[in-house]
Amino acid sequence: MSQTIANPPVVRLGTDYIGKPTSRVDGTAKVTGAAKYAAEYNVPNLLYGVVVCSHITKGRITKIHAADVLAVPGVVQVFSHENVPSLAWFDHNYKDDVAPGGSPFRPLHEPEIRFNMQPVALVVADTFELARYAASILEIEYEVEPHETDLEKKRDDGYEPGRGKSGWMPPPPPRGNPNQAYRKAPHQHEAEYIHLAQHHNPMEMFATTVEWLGDGQKLNIFDKTQGAYNVQQYITKIFGLSKEEARVITKYTGGGFGSGLRPQYQAFMAVLAALELKQSVRVSLTRQQMFSFGHRPHTLQYVKLAADDNGTLQALHHSALAETSQFEDFTENVVNWSGMLYQCENVKLKYQLAKADVFSPLDMRAPGAATGSYALEVAMDELAYKAGIDPLQFRLLNYADRDQNADKPFSSKKLRECYHQGAAKFGWDKRNPKPRSMRKNGKLVGYGMATGVWDATQKKAAAKACFTADGRLTVSSASNDIGTGTYTIMTQIAAQTLGLPLEAVTFVLGDTNLPEAPVQGGSWTAASVGSAVEAVCQDLGKSLLKLAQKMDDSPLKGVDFEDVQFVNGLIRRNDDIQQSVVIRDVLQANGEKELTAESGAAPDMMKQMGYSMHAHNAVFVEVQVDEELGTLHVTRVVNAVAAGRILNPKTARSQVLGSIVWGIGMALMEETIMDHGFGRFMNHNLAEYHIPVMADIHDLQVVFVEEEDEIVNPLGVKGIGEVGLLGVAAAISNAAFHATGKRVRDLPVLINKLM
Amino acid sequence: MNSFTYSPPTAVDAAVRERINRPDSAYIGGGTNLIDLMKENVAHPTHLIGLKKLPLAEIENLPDGGLRLGAMATNADTAWHPEVEKRYPLLNQAILAGATPQLRNMATNGGNLMQRTRCYYFYDLATPCNKREPGTGCSAIGGYNRIHAILGASEQCIATHPSDMCVALAALEAVVRVSSPQGERSISFANFHRLPGDRPELDNTLRPGELITALDLPKKGFAKNFTYLKLRDRSSYAFAVVSVAAALELDGDIITDARLALGGVAHKPWRKAEAEQLLIGKPATLVTFRQAAAELLAGAEGHAHNAFKIELAKRAIVRALKQATEMDYVLDTNAFQNSNP
Numbered sequence A: 001m002s003q004t005i006a007n008p009p010v011v012r013l014g015t016d017y018i019g020k021p022t023s024r025v026d027g028t029a030k031v032t033g034a035a036k037y038a039a040e041y042n043v044p045n046l047l048y049g050v051v052v053c054s055h056i057t058k059g060r061i062t063k064i065h066a067a068d069v070l071a072v073p074g075v076v077q078v079f080s081h082e083n084v085p086s087l088a089w090f091d092h093n094y095k096d097d098v099a100p101g102g103s104p105f106r107p108l109h110e111p112e113i114r115f116n117m118q119p120v121a122l123v124v125a126d127t128f129e130l131a132r133y134a135a136s137i138l139e140i141e142y143e144v145e146p147h148e149t150d151l152e153k154k155r156d157d158g159y160e161p162g163r164g165k166s167g168w169m170p171p172p173p174p175r176g177n178p179n180q181a182y183r184k185a186p187h188q189h190e191a192e193y194i195h196l197a198q199h200h201n202p203m204e205m206f207a208t209t210v211e212w213l214g215d216g217q218k219l220n221i222f223d224k225t226q227g228a229y230n231v232q233q234y235i236t237k238i239f240g241l242s243k244e245e246a247r248v249i250t251k252y253t254g255g256g257f258g259s260g261l262r263p264q265y266q267a268f269m270a271v272l273a274a275l276e277l278k279q280s281v282r283v284s285l286t287r288q289q290m291f292s293f294g295h296r297p298h299t300l301q302y303v304k305l306a307a308d309d310n311g312t313l314q315a316l317h318h319s320a321l322a323e324t325s326q327f328e329d330f331t332e333n334v335v336n337w338s339g340m341l342y343q344c345e346n347v348k349l350k351y352q353l354a355k356a357d358v359f360s361p362l363d364m365r366a367p368g369a370a371t372g373s374y375a376l377e378v379a380m381d382e383l384a385y386k387a388g389i390d391p392l393q394f395r396l397l398n399y400a401d402r403d404q405n406a407d408k409p410f411s412s413k414k415l416r417e418c419y420h421q422g423a424a425k426f427g428w429d430k431r432n433p434k435p436r437s438m439r440k441n442g443k444l445v446g447y448g449m450a451t452g453v454w455d456a457t458q459k460k461a462a463a464k465a466c467f468t469a470d471g472r473l474t475v476s477s478a479s480n481d482i483g484t485g486t487y488t489i490m491t492q493i494a495a496q497t498l499g500l501p502l503e504a505v506t507f508v509l510g511d512t513n514l515p516e517a518p519v520q521g522g523s524w525t526a527a528s529v530g531s532a533v534e535a536v537c538q539d540l541g542k543s544l545l546k547l548a549q550k551m552d553d554s555p556l557k558g559v560d561f562e563d564v565q566f567v568n569g570l571i572r573r574n575d576d577i578q579q580s581v582v583i584r585d586v587l588q589a590n591g592e593k594e595l596t597a598e599s600g601a602a603p604d605m606m607k608q609m610g611y612s613m614h615a616h617n618a619v620f621v622e623v624q625v626d627e628e629l630g631t632l633h634v635t636r637v638v639n640a641v642a643a644g645r646i647l648n649p650k651t652a653r654s655q656v657l658g659s660i661v662w663g664i665g666m667a668l669m670e671e672t673i674m675d676h677g678f679g680r681f682m683n684h685n686l687a688e689y690h691i692p693v694m695a696d697i698h699d700l701q702v703v704f705v706e707e708e709d710e711i712v713n714p715l716g717v718k719g720i721g722e723v724g725l726l727g728v729a730a731a732i733s734n735a736a737f738h739a740t741g742k743r744v745r746d747l748p749v750l751i752n753k754l755m
Numbered sequence B: 001m002n003s004f005t006y007s008p009p010t011a012v013d014a015a016v017r018e019r020i021n022r023p024d025s026a027y028i029g030g031g032t033n034l035i036d037l038m039k040e041n042v043a044h045p046t047h048l049i050g051l052k053k054l055p056l057a058e059i060e061n062l063p064d065g066g067l068r069l070g071a072m073a074t075n076a077d078t079a080w081h082p083e084v085e086k087r088y089p090l091l092n093q094a095i096l097a098g099a100t101p102q103l104r105n106m107a108t109n110g111g112n113l114m115q116r117t118r119c120y121y122f123y124d125l126a127t128p129c130n131k132r133e134p135g136t137g138c139s140a141i142g143g144y145n146r147i148h149a150i151l152g153a154s155e156q157c158i159a160t161h162p163s164d165m166c167v168a169l170a171a172l173e174a175v176v177r178v179s180s181p182q183g184e185r186s187i188s189f190a191n192f193h194r195l196p197g198d199r200p201e202l203d204n205t206l207r208p209g210e211l212i213t214a215l216d217l218p219k220k221g222f223a224k225n226f227t228y229l230k231l232r233d234r235s236s237y238a239f240a241v242v243s244v245a246a247a248l249e250l251d252g253d254i255i256t257d258a259r260l261a262l263g264g265v266a267h268k269p270w271r272k273a274e275a276e277q278l279l280i281g282k283p284a285t286l287v288t289f290r291q292a293a294a295e296l297l298a299g300a301e302g303h304a305h306n307a308f309k310i311e312l313a314k315r316a317i318v319r320a321l322k323q324a325t326e327m328d329y330v331l332d333t334n335a336f337q338n339s340n341p
């Protein structure tokens, strides 16, 4: 009989946590307020900095009336380009891990204004209230130059970006003969799809508290970020600090959605002020200032699709033109997915940028895919109607069993099961295909569906494990928990790997004193940090086994690591589970206080090379429309997701629920309105930048389709933070069409577009 | 936000005297609007006169059969007051259609009347605004104006008054009671808010320093046939794109009295006697409703982003009148809870 940990006997039970719905281990800390966020570290002798942002979009500062502000008692300093000390000169010093190509924006570097709400000064005072007041009276004179912020005016200025941003892939070259195939096909559809800029708006505003630790210039930087290491390397490179001098700590993050992937300017400012003033400084942004940096870019997309009478896709063209700043080429994968989601021999994809006088866009939940899949999936729906085929059937007919972009098989792909299980749960068969044919309570009812695909990525990550004689295990890695449940799933993985009760395990994250982990993004944390945690616990387990074998009368003498299992607080023999050692006793018996291991995990390139690795989903939506008044409610959503192994169905479900809500916002509400005359976003607050409220949310159901994948990583997880968003906005748009017969091709679908 | 002092007087005359003596002072009710305006540096009083300790939070019956709503009663307490629920359900609906429970718990009746427009430009010091700084220009004209007025606007300002409660108060013909060192006076609701004209900085006809002490509701509450229909960009916690307060008295099929007020379309709740006259004495039919809607919207003018409101308002009026007529429909909670369905 041979049993291994990866394939345990049925008797393993008590400490098997992976795959079990587990409540957040940090839940109590969060709801009781014990969880501390960046702006809540009340270190002694704290000064407060408030950022002043530009009122103009383009031009230069001609005068800063700092003296008037400095005259206010309690104001300590006004930092601006006029008095910032000389800092690092080269662009690469300002590049962070996720910086796109180009020349990163340098806060307070020069008098030039490149975008509206550009941070131009930091006013530091003894109290927050005083700093805020002083910032409000700082007068700045500008020389104004004409600006252009409107992508619509840049339609002819598109260019293909060069390489730059990690993870970005230029679209693959065309395949087949898409133009000819399109012309010849009996069913054709072409249309433009548009959405404006959208802002992340996590609840927690960006903030940094820098604790000045004395003249060795050592700083503790409590920062709101999705990547402590990323902030550290950014800060150290700019300010010429060593890593020891700049410890970055981020224990809790009140939402990120991509906004914290890049270090934000308040971190730079707080460090600058602390170093210059040799005192602790906090800088928090306002909600308005949350609209002063990256956003999902305003994007114009054109899709051309054609099918034959059997419903086989004959041609697929998808092009996108997205805004970027004057100084960086922000790129995201918008169109590539279209070449991979469906089987099609004739494909042409194009991705272009146009420069506008805005801040560089920034990855926002499912960057690129949320944009691209919206256009593709509405276009697919449109073509399905033209070809007279049920939209679900149409997708099944064109199911891709192979990634044609990469010409590789998928490591696993259970999208077909997503379609079947989702449709069954939703009751898709009850759909009358005719638009405007279904009604309920005097309202038009529409059913719509759409699909999504997202990368399954693993990054290199490291972790440390420490087991102490009191039976407690602490595992750590400088990862992050932006609300995703990282604390919880890492605790589950560690507890199960070493067979300890959940309560005996603590996972520590968000600190550059811990082993390095990648920024939390791309839905790769579970795969990357999870693999590192499993690896380090296995290493620790090996050491524990060695010690256990040294114990008197140890029943484990002579057995290999593969021949034992860690379960229920015991190390026991696979061949006779009665033969065991209590893990807790191992250190004491050997007179040891603690046992540590440090290791990591990286993707197995050899194994993965031959495969395309992705998570998929299928979304089914019911809407009810009051046509006369143009109002639409999403009454029902079923989101079927195939994302490999689900580590924690509870937190994973939360991620997908959050994604659906996000998708409802994207479909019906979210847009940051730019007044192009001013070049300024105008609805820069949560009263006017609408995201869904509870009353907008009705019946949401999540289906996890079982999917085994041994290629993606040893844990078999694909990540769940983003895929659930895909398809939601398209499915809602499609349902709105089914209900009303009106096709809206620019998001969000507001009252006035349906009435 | 500038620094300020605070005092909570306990008597109305002391409060108004303090307000007059300190021209740079402001009354503060729940603070849900004023504090935001101060944070945005749109308002910068150096002294706040807290109204919480004034004896103005009562809701009491009036000898003439009406109901007095204290200026310092919260929006929540007002909406859920048994007399309001029973006799003025239109007001209950309108208040509950506004903001969120948290805001309504803080917001006062006086503050609700006095809340300022939500025009984006008004709140943003980076842009010119005649209401904030007379003479600087109106950025909304030619700018982004989805939430702006289609009726009664001027070349100086196209802002709307954002209140829901006030739309019902206009329909119910409430009377605003105010106090000043000169004594007390009453202002009819129709005359309380004003159109922007060439003085867009003035939202209403209060004289400097005057304090709202109460709102008097006349006896007639239209408790049988009424609807507050609010259309907005999400189901809660959003200001009206268009809202309608409709109140009818019916004798069989015939409308014997009618009130119709619009929110989200003008610098004040929008009423027009001619529109209501078109309803009175007529059968409660869609044809009648459409005529009234057309009359109420007569002269409406749209801008680049809000022209749709003209047609939307007409449809909303017809729907609201229909719901008011068929009260069983209204009482289906879904019909107004989810007024966007």
Ligand SMILES: Cc1cc2nc3c(=O)[nH]c(=O)nc-3n(C[C@H](O)[C@H](O)[C@H](O)COP(=O)(O)OP(=O)(O)OC[C@H]3O[C@@H](n4cnc5c(N)ncnc54)[C@H](O)[C@@H]3O)c2cc1C
Pocket: A687, B026, B027, B028, B029, B030, B031, B032, B033, B034, B035, B036, B051, B071, B072, B075, B097, B098, B099, B100, B103, B106, B107, B108, B109, B110, B111, B112, B113, B114, B115, B162, B163, B164, B165, B210, B211, B212, B213, B237, B238, B239, B240
């Ligand atoms: C995010 C958000 C959403 C909202 N949504 C809605 C909505 O959907 N519908 C809606 O109707 N409202 C909405 N509101 C507005 C809310 O109803 C008002 O802010 C509230 O009614 C103001 O009352 P307050 O007591 O807090 O006023 P305060 O903020 O205290 O005062 C506002 C103004 O009134 C003056 N004032 C206060 N009391 C008196 C008095 N007795 N006499 C004279 N002057 C006085 C103050 O000096 C100040 O100028 C929303 C508000 C917010 C912040």
Ligand code: SF4
Pocket: B117, B119, B120, B121, B122, B128, B129, B130, B131, B132, B137, B138, B139, B140, B141, B148, B156, B157, B158, B159, B200
């Ligand atoms: S509409 Fe009125 S409030 Fe808005 S910008 Fe114009 S003047 Fe100011």
